[in-house]
Amino acid sequence: MYKALLLYFSGTGITRHFAQLIQEQMEKHGYRCDLLNLEELIDITVLWQKKPVALPYTIRAEVKRPLSKYPWPYLELKKAMKAAAENPVLSHLKSEWEEYDIIGFGSPVYGFRPAPVMISLLLDLPEFQGSKRAFSFATHDGAQGDYENFMSQVLTEKGFRFVGHIDHTFVYSASAVLRESFDHLSSGRLLVRKSAQARKQIDIFIKYLNNMFEGYHGAYRMTSPMSLIFGLPYRLIYSFGIDFMLNHFLFGYGIHKDKCIQCMTCVMQCPQGLIELDEDDYPLRLYHCMYCLRCLNWCPTDALYFSKLTDGKARFPGIEVLLEATKQDELASRLSKKR
Ligand SMILES: Cc1cc2nc3c(=O)[nH]c(=O)nc-3n(C[C@H](O)[C@H](O)[C@H](O)COP(=O)(O)O)c2cc1C
Ligand code: SF4
Ligand code: SF4
Known part of the structure; x- marks a missing residue:
């Protein structure tokens, strides 16, 4: 083996x-x-x-x-x-x-x-x-x-x-x-x-x-x-x-403080530990990063954006969410066939 x-x-x-x-x-x-x-x-x-x-x-x-x-x-x-x-x-x-x-x-x-x-x-x-x-x-x-x-x-x-x-x-x-x-x-x-x-x-x-x-x-x-x-x-x-795309849509980092619930997800999820807190305890990125988009994608309230053009746009929710959606769909179609 x-x-x-x-x-x-x-x-x-x-x-x-x-x-x-x-x-x-x-x-x-x-x-x-x-x-x-x-x-x-x-x-x-x-x-x-x-x-x-x-x-x-x-x-x-x-x-x-x-x-x-x-x-x-x-x-x-x-x-x-x-x-x-x-x-x-x-x-x-x-x-x-x-x-x-x-x-x-x-x-x-x-x-x-x-x-x-x-x-x-x-x-x-x-x-x-x-x-x-x-x-x-x-x-x-x-x-x-x-x-x-x-x-x-x-x-x-x-x-x-x-x-x-x-x-x-x-x-x-x-x-x-x-x-x-x-x-x-x-x-x-x-x-x-x-x-x-x-x-x-x-x-x-x-x-x-x-x-x-x-x-x-x-x-x-x-x-x-x-x-x-x-x-x-x-x-x-x-x-x-x-x-x-990288030059025009991804570079940067911005936060809508009114949307941020200070859950610290982005701070904990950043694989490089680049996100710190400002004086009011809102996340702030002080270093350039590798743009993995994890902070952006996993913020539960879409408070983060990387450029004005990406602000308010879709987020990739992760593999598990997609698989769950297909499971739910299968279940729904099986139930409707039974009826
Ligand atoms: C900053 C960045 C740069 C990327 N560059 C490329 C690239 O040059 N070519 C490509 O095909 N995909 C590129 N991608 C897409 C990723 O390789 C792709 O989405 C990958 O499956 C993500 O895997 P992960 O979920 O394990 O991070 C890029 C994604 C990001 C976030
Ligand atoms: S894009 Fe990735 S590396 Fe950059 S700050 Fe967000 S989580 Fe960290
Ligand atoms: S993940 Fe979003 S809501 Fe949570 S602290 Fe970061 S910016 Fe705020």
């Missing part, structure tokens, strides 16, 4: 859902598979504030709208990779992960790359000296860009044997903040459909892993022929689209 570990970061729950699907399929195929949320492994606040590895859009945001309490706290990826050194807090992982035959590292795609906290964590890992197999997994809205390259590069740098990558699009959650409303039921149905597709894709990936363990090193590619033909133009259009 092969033992696998899936270490993931998830901004709003979609990558966690994908990790759970991979775990379920691996277990069906006879693997023992553990899940580990990056936020349980390390205090992300410390990880990020000590050494935030910024993506280009974060750096652009900083230039456009200086916000950070610190003048220029970010490290670009290339510089960060050069400066990478084992974080003593994580040294224990080298022996703890000894028991795993393979480790999967997954995060959402942010700006065509792995979410910055995942990169920060990978750079802090101990060296594995070529002994451990690793793969990457990601969720995105259709344009993962350089994600796989980055993961392969950083993991190889850390001494892992990078063996493959698997990714999937589930719900277009990032664009929810641009819509007037978010249809829970149709998004729930999309999620169920996409999850069934993802399971099939995961099965193919597991077959590939099994072959690899048995010594057959066939080339592994999940890219469909269609995406090879349309990939480049699609990526270009998407990249400008997302770049435009």
Whole structure:
């Protein structure tokens, strides 16, 4: 029996859902598979504030709208990779992960790359000296860009044997903040459909892993022929689209104090601990962040907004809410058939 570990970061729950699907399929195929949320492994606040590895859009945001309490706290990826050194807090992982035959590292795609906290964590890992197999997994809205390259590069740098990558699009959650409303039921149905597709894709990936363990090193590619033909133009259009969206809709942070009920959800949910309280105990973000949108999405009264254009717009309510909507719908249609 092969033992696998899936270490993931998830901004709003979609990558966690994908990790759970991979775990379920691996277990069906006879693997023992553990899940580990990056936020349980390390205090992300410390990880990020000590050494935030910024993506280009974060750096652009900083230039456009200086916000950070610190003048220029970010490290670009290339510089960060050069400066990478084992974080003593994580040294224990080298022996703890000894028991795993393979480790999967997954995060959402942010700006065509792995979410910055995942990169920060990978750079802090101990060296594995070529002994451990690793793969990457990601969720995105259709344009993962350089994600796989980055993961392969950083993991190889850390001494892992990078063996493959698997990714999937589930719900277009990032664009929810641009819509007037978010249809829970149709998004729930999309999620169920996409999850069934993802399971099939995961099965193919597991077959590939099994072959690899048995010594057959066939080339592994999940890219469909269609995406090879349309990939480049699609990526270009998407990249400008997302770049435009990030620049015009997402940068910033605002709060309607009259709507805020001071529940502290945003303060507690910010994976990077960036939200502090002002003198009247209302949340205030003093640093630029990675724009995971968790604070925005999970505020119960829609008191937060990232730009005037996203103010009052839809919020992504999380995977559980969508699944619940489809369950309720099934129940209602079963009851109406009985009548
Ligand atoms: C700041 C930000 C940047 C994003 N950049 C991309 C991107 O470049 N390409 C893409 O396809 N999706 C992008 N997305 C969408 C997310 O990758 C997608 O919604 C993902 O499934 C979210 O996973 P999570 O719920 O685990 O955070 C972005 C989302 C955010 C919030
Ligand atoms: S401030 Fe909001 S968007 Fe930024 S990292 Fe924190 S939760 Fe995510
Ligand atoms: S989650 Fe919303 S209501 Fe709660 S403290 Fe934050 S801004 Fe206020």
